[in-house]
Amino acid sequence: MRLLLDTCAFLWLSREPSQLSQVASEAIRDVENNVYLSGASIWEIVLKYFAGKLALPVPPRQWVAEHAPFFHIEPLPIQTEAIFVSGEFPPVHRDPFDRLIAAHAEINGMTVVSPDPAFAKLGVDVIW
Numbered sequence: 001m002r003l004l005l006d007t008c009a010f011l012w013l014s015r016e017p018s019q020l021s022q023v024a025s026e027a028i029r030d031v032e033n034n035v036y037l038s039g040a041s042i043w044e045i046v047l048k049y050f051a052g053k054l055a056l057p058v059p060p061r062q063w064v065a066e067h068a069p070f071f072h073i074e075p076l077p078i079q080t081e082a083i084f085v086s087g088e089f090p091p092v093h094r095d096p097f098d099r100l101i102a103a104h105a106e107i108n109g110m111t112v113v114s115p116d117p118a119f120a121k122l123g124v125d126v127i128w
Contacts, residue, residue, distance in 0.1 A: 001033045003127075004076065004105045006114030007041040007097065011054075014067040021128045024113050028071070036110065037068055039078040040100040081107050093118035 005013070005028070012019035013028060020028070028035055042064055048054035056063045068075065078100065085103035086096070093099065095118065102122040105112045111125040119126045 001027065001030075002108065002110040003027055003033050003035045004101060004108070004110040004112050005035065005037050005041065005073065006101060006112055006116060006119070007044045008115070009113045010037055010041055010067075010073070011045070013071060021115070024128050027127055028113065035071065035073045036076040036104075036108075037064075037073045038076045038101050038104050040097045040104070042075075043078075044097045076104055076108070079104065079107065089122050092121040098122070 009020065009024060009028075013025075017025065027033055042060070045054060045056075045064065046060045049056055049060045058066075067073075082100055082103040085107055086099040089099055089102065098116065098118050099122065101112060102119055102124045104110065105119075105124040111127055112119045113127055115128045
């Protein structure tokens, strides 16, 4: 399975793994699965960090660079097609980061790992 972590799932995996559901935790740790982090999530982390809404021990550039490889998470750059698809989803959820993550999942055949019901409303596969 190809898993795409929601921003909160990546943060919890790295900082508070007990916040992950058992299903999500097992799927992420299953070596048969490929796990990805969207550039949209990295962007969201950077914006929240510099706005003072996310405390990290080091700047996001260093923090993400240390944590993603540790958990065998591959980066997924923001794709132009995903930007277009994110705007074509129905207006059931307005968060641009979630919409972009959902679009990445749709065009790349991925399952989003998230507790957020918005992803299912956007029509993508979700586990939690």
